[in-house]
Amino acid sequence: MLLKLMIMDAYQKTIQDLLQDLDITINGSQPWDIQVHQKYFFKRVLQSGSVGLGEAYMDGWWDCESLDQFFTKILGAELDKKVKGNWNVMLQGLKARIFNQQNRAHSKKVIAQHYNTGNGLYEKMLDKHMMYSCGYWDGAETLEQAQENKLELICQKLKLEPGMKVLDIGCGWGGFAAYAAKNYQVQVVGITVSEEQEKLAKKRCEGLPIEIRLQDYRDVDEQFDRILSIGMIEHVGYKNYPVYMKVVNRLLKDDGITLIHTIGGNKTGFVTDPWINKYIFANSLIPSAAQLSNAMEPYFILEDWHNFGLHYDYTLMEWLRRFKAAWPELQGKYNERFYRMWEYYLSSCAGSFRSRKNNLWQIVMVKSTYPKEYKSVRFLGKQPAVEVEK
Structure with missing residues (x-):
């Protein structure tokens, strides 16, 4: 039991280390912090990468007040590449190259x-x-x-x-x-x-x-x-x-x-x-x-x-x-x-x-047969006036 707890703590520490430079805290108070409800969450993410993170959210294992801000931070830092996922993910990449x-x-x-x-x-x-x-x-x-x-x-x-x-x-x-x-x-x-x-x-x-x-x-x-x-x-x-x-x-x-x-x-x-x-x-x-x-x-x-x-x-x-x-x-x-x-x-x-x-x-x-000079269009106006959460 003690060994199992030590392993679970190691999984959590690995995730914490990945997030600390992004100002994301586990069970923190900022809108982009994640609230973890299930202790096996960390193992699931490390084992299954993107699929594990998404499925854990769908299953209610974690929450975040502002998911969009959370993803802006982790994707901007390319954190998704640091959690590679399992062999099934790599197999999908191989299948994509071989099959249509x-x-x-x-x-x-x-x-x-x-x-x-x-x-x-x-x-x-x-x-x-x-x-x-x-x-x-x-x-x-x-x-x-x-x-x-x-x-x-x-x-x-x-x-x-x-x-x-x-x-x-x-x-x-x-x-x-x-x-x-x-x-x-x-x-x-x-x-x-x-x-x-x-x-x-x-x-x-x-x-x-x-x-x-x-x-x-x-x-x-x-x-x-x-x-x-x-x-x-x-x-x-x-x-x-x-x-x-x-x-x-x-x-x-x-x-x-x-x-x-x-x-x-x-x-x-x-x-x-x-x-x-x-x-x-x-x-x-x-x-x-x-x-x-x-x-x-x-x-x-x-x-x-x-x-x-x-x-x-x-x-x-x-x-x-x-x-x-x-x-x-x-x-x-x-x-x-x-x-x-x-x-x-x-x-x-x-x-x-x-x-x-x-x-x-x-x-x-x-086509090369197009007979005219093409003039680009941008239809530009003022910058967006909507309020967007960041």
Whole structure:
């Protein structure tokens, strides 16, 4: 028994040593300090890394008043790399290099896991356009305005004109399609592999020149003036980036413009965070600049690369606020463990953007046949006026 206690104390000391330089105290009084309720917490984290930390939170083994601040500190210091995790994590990395984790069958599994969770959750958490991606907060005071700014920014970057035919790859609930059709008088084909998204998108886009399809982008076979994807490349996987670029090149007219709106990583990787992979986005991958550049090189000319990753921090914190406010209505469908999982997910992601571990990129590309000079757009206004907890 004494030996067992000494080992448990050693686990705790190891965690304490890792946290002390970050001004994080175990059972301390600061908002970013962690409150540990289960003595086996320390062993679980050291054994299982990211998965152990996340699952322990879901199980109620620890709490933190301000999870987003906690994650900002540990991710900014790259503490996640110091707790490597177990052999299962390393095995996932090896599998990602050998196998195509984002083939057609796996892609449908990802959508079923996350986007088919239920439209009701997203209707409560998101803005009126139901945009499940980063807003553009220049001059915005509300989530609605930030998302409308983003939609307008994309439309301006695409140089939309009435009568154009637009392909929205991974159209979600039809937010961009509806905005572009109403405000720029274009025809939009929106494709998704989520049955839940397809049903609601069709309903939300009814009466507009929009066609919503349950279809994989690799099966599309027609020409478009403009092509875009918003928050979809993260599900493509690095083995399929060249395929994506080749398909878009085939579908895009010679004078067309294509845009990618994606989360981006500072360094090239081949797997996502293990906890995110297990509970949120299976087989997803945040691309690096090198991976995307190499894939686009044979097919496109790069015209614009815009980074506004800090805006995702504001967006995620507003989603978290709305999720918490709506919980009394949602908890009949979801249990307490789901609540803690979703809280952990949104808070940890906010910390990753605030610490500059992740970015948000909008990338504009054209073919070599594009006949005009492309002029970049930023749609800049005053700095965000929202109050964001730090």
